[in-house]
Amino acid sequence: MATKRAKKTDVVSPSSAELRKAVEAIAIQPKSGKITLLTRKLFNVLLAVAQQADESGDTYRALLSDIVANSAFDSNDTALVKEHLRRMVSVQVEWSTGTSSQKPGRKWGISTLIADAEILEDPATRRVWVEFSFAPKIKKKLLDPVQYARLSLQFQSQLRSSAGLALYEICVRYLTNPSHLTMREAWEWWRPILSGTPDTEAGDEAKREYKYFKRDYLRPAIAEVNAVTNIFVELIEHREGRRVAEIQFRVTERKQPMLALDEHPNVFDSTLVDRMVKIGIPLKEAQTLYADSEENRIRAALQMTEQRMRSSTLPPVRSAPALFKDALKKGYAPPVEALPSVDGVKGIVAAVPADDLKARLLGEYSAYRRKEARALYDEQGESERDVARQSFEEDELPSLGAHMRDDWRRRGLDSKLAETAFFDWLARKTWGDPTDGDLLAFTLSQSRAA
Numbered sequence: 001m002a003t004k005r006a007k008k009t010d011v012v013s014p015s016s017a018e019l020r021k022a023v024e025a026i027a028i029q030p031k032s033g034k035i036t037l038l039t040r041k042l043f044n045v046l047l048a049v050a051q052q053a054d055e056s057g058d059t060y061r062a063l064l065s066d067i068v069a070n071s072a073f074d075s076n077d078t079a080l081v082k083e084h085l086r087r088m089v090s091v092q093v094e095w096s097t098g099t100s101s102q103k104p105g106r107k108w109g110i111s112t113l114i115a116d117a118e119i120l121e122d123p124a125t126r127r128v129w130v131e132f133s134f135a136p137k138i139k140k141k142l143l144d145p146v147q148y149a150r151l152s153l154q155f156q157s158q159l160r161s162s163a164g165l166a167l168y169e170i171c172v173r174y175l176t177n178p179s180h181l182t183m184r185e186a187w188e189w190w191r192p193i194l195s196g197t198p199d200t201e202a203g204d205e206a207k208r209e210y211k212y213f214k215r216d217y218l219r220p221a222i223a224e225v226n227a228v229t230n231i232f233v234e235l236i237e238h239r240e241g242r243r244v245a246e247i248q249f250r251v252t253e254r255k256q257p258m259l260a261l262d263e264h265p266n267v268f269d270s271t272l273v274d275r276m277v278k279i280g281i282p283l284k285e286a287q288t289l290y291a292d293s294e295e296n297r298i299r300a301a302l303q304m305t306e307q308r309m310r311s312s313t314l315p316p317v318r319s320a321p322a323l324f325k326d327a328l329k330k331g332y333a334p335p336v337e338a339l340p341s342v343d344g345v346k347g348i349v350a351a352v353p354a355d356d357l358k359a360r361l362l363g364e365y366s367a368y369r370r371k372e373a374r375a376l377y378d379e380q381g382e383s384e385r386d387v388a389r390q391s392f393e394e395d396e397l398p399s400l401g402a403h404m405r406d407d408w409r410r411r412g413l414d415s416k417l418a419e420t421a422f423f424d425w426l427a428r429k430t431w432g433d434p435t436d437g438d439l440l441a442f443t444l445s446q447s448r449a450a
Contacts, residue, residue, distance in 0.1 A: 019048045019153055022145035026169045027193050033091035035196035037162040037294055042084045043113050044156060046132055050143050064128040068268045078119055080268050083291045088113040111135045149173035155229045160295040163194040163217040164224035171233050171251040184248040194221060210244050230254055275302050279320040293328060301327040307431055313388060365434055365442045369427040396425045
């Protein structure tokens, strides 16, 4: 299991590395402070950097540009990294072997994720370095683990929810287990591990109801892991009467991930901060929102806000920042671009021909968008509806068949055929043509709602 180590001063590029993550550090429970997606990603990247470095000394370093991979960071753009380094120094977590059972010989411990960190600029080269260290008690276990799971940081970079990344880490550990089954634990034990939020900070509803945990964390995480990684995860529920008391997961390997992976993965997506600033959110607040929120929810809220601002059929948006923050907080924006897109949606499911799968997805998504377009149309005044119908007659109707044109002129929206054509057109006019990312995000949203 020995690995080739680089010198401490060497440039380490962790984005394509494989991480040997100690089992004690996988199912970690936050006790104070929240473990966000980016906190978890950055911790894994720092671990990979330290494992590639030489063993002399207690401090490790890497170029800031390598840590954030291909994100557009420079020496003046370190706020996001600083925020997450602060969290890693302050967030207290419990380390264990991944089970709540108290068995002989097992160890328990509590510490922060890292002991300290610094960001330094070399005055001669202007290169920016991140230096960090781990608590002495856990350093050896983290950097030279006896029992560990092999994690791909490329797969990590594609996951856009904290629950998805936590589930991936746990399930990879059990991939080589003869039973292919993870530990079986009470669902309440899983909640803080997958959500990254201590029970003391979770709302009463979230702690009380399994159905909310399943809706908000389990289903989306499973769908995401199955979409972008090389493993397939199934949820197993164990009931006491009608109540789900315990859960575990079955893990199997697939030869290739469902989606084509980005060849240039990144840890921080600074473009999301830029987009928040463009709709009117101050930079510092945008950075805080990015640090505190899941990327997939930010993307969804941004996409909804931007589409609403571009709409020519709805009243002007009074406050784009207020609309965005309300959608982000309440989570009512439909998931969009939650996963990386693929060319033609090929290879999503190996067992299903790509053309058939895409046709089915397009059909289901078109029906969904027609319903959304109908809701927008019904909210408009009669004069706005007249403008929409006139635009349809001028822009779209001439390109349709004679039968469709006659049906529209005779029956208008009372014709089912004409109604479908009209709301397909209104959806395209309002939101544009659907992308592969839209189709994939729609699939995840249906899994979440099921």
